[in-house]
Amino acid sequence: MNTTAVAGAAVGAQAGETQIAMTAKMMKVNAQQEKDIADMVQAAADNGQRLANVAAGVGRALDISV
Known part of the structure; x- marks a missing residue:
């Protein structure tokens, strides 16, 4: 695997965790x-x-005048 693929997978996993946390909240x-x-x-x-x-x-004819 190249470094770009690993970095992309890490970012994707972090975004997934954030979505799960927001859904739970x-x-x-x-x-x-x-x-x-x-x-x-x-x-x-x-x-x-x-x-x-x-x-x-x-309570129908309640006089509230002062």
Whole structure:
């Protein structure tokens, strides 16, 4: 093998490692976002359960004037 081929292979391997590292980082971020969305949906469901027993019409005519 000549030196140019070895250098090209080394550069290619380094670029591949960088791509793999970036892909892993993006997958980790996506997993965290999915977890955050699931937590938000669960919190909304919990809040809805707390408001299920409130009488009809509560909060409709709220006067916020000062």
